[in-house]
Amino acid sequence: MTMVRVLLVVSFLVLVACDENAKSNERDETVKSQDLTKINAKAIESLNYTDYALSEDAETIVNPWEKYQELTIQINYLKKGDLSFFNGDKALLVDFIKEFKDNIPESLQTRPISSRVTLLETFILKLNDDLTLSNIKVEDKLESIKAVLESFSNLNFQINKKLERDLFDSIKPE
Structure with a gap:
């Protein structure tokens, strides 16, 4: 008789636990689907990528590069969920990128940096297209x-790597 009671209690606990897991999963899926219906700071923060900051030497070199400073500000706005710069008029974006590329400081005009700028240009224009078209999924926009x-x-x-390489090249053996 005690064995039957133990089995009934265990069965009851298993059923209750399964029901709580199902409710928890439903809540998680609801939250995820709500996050995917809009682009906000929380959704952007959840993106997994490595974010590199400039070194002090690099900050000094890019300080007079106005378009880089403006892009840094717009990237920070993007991280906060403000998409206005990137979903605006494409012609303005193209002009900005052209000026950005034309005003690269002389000391940073290398092939690796130029290729990174070209990639950045490509992804900015793709983001503009994705944000301005209504039939693009939110996941694709993210x-x-x-x-x-x-x-x-x-x-x-x-940029950091280039300046570090320049520093090591300037060190002469004794």
Whole structure:
């Protein structure tokens, strides 16, 4: 008789636990689907990528590069969920990118940095297309945002790498 009671209690606990898991899963899926219906700061923060910052030497070199400073501000707005710069008029974006590329400081005009700038240009234009078209899924828009953030981060990494390489080249053996 006690064995039957133990089995009944265990069965009851299993049923209650399964019901709680099902409710928890439903809540998680509801939250995820709500996050995927709109692009906000929380959705952008959840993107997984490596974010490189500029070194102090690199900050000094890019400080007079106005378009880089403006792009940094717009990338920070993008991280906060403000898409206005990237979903605006494409012609303005193309003009901005052209000026950005034309005003690269002389010391940073190398092939690796130029290729990172070209990738950044490509991903910015793709993001603009994805944001302005209404038939693009939110997941695809988030992937485009991630691509822009990654390409900007990689540009920063390449600038740091170039300056580090220049520093090591300037050190002469005794």
